Structure formats: C-alpha cells, structure tokens
Amino acid sequence: MLDIKYQTEYGKMICGRCEDVLPELSGCRFDLIFTSPPFPLNRAKSYGNMTGDEYLEWISDIAAELKGMLSERGSVVVEIGNAWNKGEPTHSTLPMEALLEFKRKGNFYLCQEFIYYNPAKLPSPIEWVNKKRIRVKDSFTRIWWLSNVPTPKADNRKVLEEYSMQMNKLLRSGKYNAGKRPSEYNVGQTSFAKNNGGAIPSNVIIAPNTTSRDRYIQFCKEQKYGIHPARMPKEIPTFFIKMLTDEGDMVLDPFAGSNTTGWIAEQLKRKWISIEVEPEYIAGSRGRFPV
Numbered sequence: 516m517l518d519i520k521y522q523t524e525y526g527k528m529i530c531g532r533c534e535d536v537l538p539e540l541s542g543c544r545f546d547l548i549f550t551s552p553p554f555p556l557n558r559a560k561s562y563g564n565m566t567g568d569e570y571l572e573w574i575s576d577i578a579a580e581l582k583g584m585l586s587e588r589g590s591v592v593v594e595i596g597n598a599w600n601k602g603e604p605t606h607s608t609l610p611m612e613a614l615l616e617f618k619r620k621g622n623f624y625l626c627q628e629f630i631y632y633n634p635a636k637l638p639s640p641i642e643w644v645n646k647k648r649i650r651v652k653d654s655f656t657r658i659w660w661l662s663n664v665p666t667p668k669a670d671n672r673k674v675l676e677e678y679s680m681q682m683n684k685l686l687r688s689g690k691y692n693a694g695k696r697p698s699e700y701n702v703g704q705t706s707f708a709k710n711n712g713g714a715i716p717s718n719v720i721i722a723p724n725t726t727s728r729d730r731y732i733q734f735c736k737e738q739k740y741g742i743h744p745a746r747m748p749k750e751i752p753t754f755f756i757k758m759l760t761d762e763g764d765m766v767l768d769p770f771a772g773s774n775t776t777g778w779i780a781e782q783l784k785r786k787w788i789s790i791e792v793e794p795e796y797i798a799g800s801r802g803r804f805p806v
C-alpha cells in the first residue's frame with residue numbers, strides 16, 4: 516500500500532524507499548523523470564554505507580526500473596553531485612561512473628549533458644581550497660538528459676532567454692556582419708537578424724541557490740523541521756519541465772527531498788508523483804504548497 520503523505524491539485528507525495536515504491540507504480544508512464552539521487556560518499560551515515568561498487572549497482576538497478584516507466588518519448592534527467600576522495604585532494608570519479616552505469620543499465624541514449632553552475636558556491640573542500648590553497652572552488656555538477664529514444668519530446672522555444680543588449684541592438688538595426696567566421700562557420704544574414712522571441716539557452720544552467728527566506732524555509736523553521744541540506748535551485752526543474760513536457764504531462768521524482776520538483780510541476784500544471792524516504796523532509800516540503 517502506498518503511503519501518500521499529502522496530495523495537491525496535480526500531485527502526490529509518497530513516503531518510502533523508491534526501490535519499494537516504484538514497482539507499485541509500474542502501471543504509470545511518466546513524460547519526465549527528474550531527479551537528484553543521494554550520493555553515498557558524502558552522506559554515508561544517512562544513506563547506508565554502500566561502497567563505490569555497491570552504489571553503482573544500486574543506482575543502475577534503479578535506472579533499469581525507471582526505463583520501463585517512461586512514456587514513449589519521455590525523458591530522464593538525472594543530476595549527480597560531485598565528490599572528493601576522503602582525506603586527499605583528489606576528485607572522486609564515482610559520480611561520472613554512476614552516470615555512465617545509469618545510462619548503460621537503463622540502455623538509454625544520452626540526449627545532452629548539462630552543467631549546473633552555482634556561482635555562489637562556498638569554497639570547498641575547505642581543507643584543500645581554503646586552508647592549503649592547492650585546489651579551487653568546486654562549483655558545478657553534471658546533469659544528464661537521457662531517453663529511450665534519440666528524439667524525445669523537447670522544444671527549446673519554451674525556455675528562451677532574454678536577448679542580450681547587443682542582440683537587441685542588432686535586431687533594431689537589422690545590420691549583421693554576415694559571412695565566414697575564423698571557425699569557418701558561415702553566418703547567414705537572415706537567420707541571425709531575425710527576432711525569434713528570445714535567445715536559445717546553452718547547456719550551462721547558472722543558478723546561485725542562495726535563497727534563505729522563502730516560504731519553505733519559513734515553514735520548516737516555524738514547525739521545527741530540519742531544512743533539507745541539498746535542495747535544488749528552482750531554475751533547474753523549471754528549465755527541464757518546461758522544455759520536455761506540456762501541461763497535464765506526468766513528472767516523477769523518486770528522490771524528492773524537499774520536493775522542489777513537485778512544487779515546480781504544480782506551478783506549471785504538470786501532474787507529479789514524488790517519493791522520499793525521510794518523513795521529516797516530506798513534512799517540511801508540505802510548506803511549499805498553500806493549504
């Protein structure tokens with residue numbers, strides 16, 4: 516029986532280990548599975564003491580389960596945080612191996628790799644960056660967009676950015692320096708001087724993640740719930756939900772934490788299911804939604 520902790524107009528928050536919950540949802544098909552799984556090297560106590568290989572096996576088994584839950588042209592977007600090897604200034608390759616294993620076991624296509632860059636990231640690891648000064652700030656993570664098909668549903672026109680001042684000037688003047696660039700790329704006059712409603716974004720998503728006084732934090736403080744330590748900035752799920760789904764589509768987050776995914780899906784009128792193992796994070800996430 517599913518342990519549904521709360522429901523909203525569009526979604527449900529389920530408490531449990533996703534390994535146990537997913538088989539119960541096997542009849543569902545999702546247009547987007549968007550998630551940021553736990554990373555055991557950093558969180559060994561909370562998430563069990565899996566070794567690198569155990570972690571790889573665990574995460575890749577979940578990929579195989581998720582594969583069968585995608586709609587025909589659905590996408591899986593997975594973010595895995597960086598990690599350093601304990602006690603030395605060397606970067607762990609486990610996050611990259613995990614992404615590769617996830618792709619391999621799910622037999623997915625890699626549609627595109629994204630970088631989530633947090634310009635406000637505090638210097639870390641402290642020992643090597645601040646004290647010994649032999650490394651620089653670690654301020655990005657990888658996000659992989661995967662699918663069962665090479666052409667999942669996607670439309671970059673739904674995530675256009677504002678044109679730069681320079682581009683607006685160019686659009687006003689209509690004058691563009693067309694012709695061959697040193698890179699041999701041939702810039703045509705018509706395509707570049709045309710107003711397409713905004714600039715096509717790149718695969719680097721910049722989000723500072725500095726919110727300290729939002730409704731969620733206020734609710735957790737009032738109710739004395741622990742604030743989730745690894746919340747995702749809203750810009751990331753917003754980008755992928757907009758680009759890869761339409762209103763009424765189904766979104767799943769099997770490692771929901773503070774339910775940033777469900778919260779954004781709700782605002783964008785997508786149906787959502789979120790799964791989280793820690794009841795306290797679920798209780799706190801309730802504060803994201805109006806009662």
Ligand SMILES: C[S@@+](CC[C@H](N)C(=O)[O-])C[C@H]1O[C@@H](n2cnc3c(N)ncnc32)[C@H](O)[C@@H]1O
Pocket residue numbers: 531532533534550551552553554562743745746747748769770771772773774775776790791792793796
């Ligand atoms: C990186 S956090 C996700 C944070 C989330 N994206 C947010 O914005 O709050 C990973 C979450 O997975 C949860 N978790 C760990 N193992 C789990 C499991 N087997 N099934 C479901 N959730 C799990 C952890 O409690 C943690 O909240």
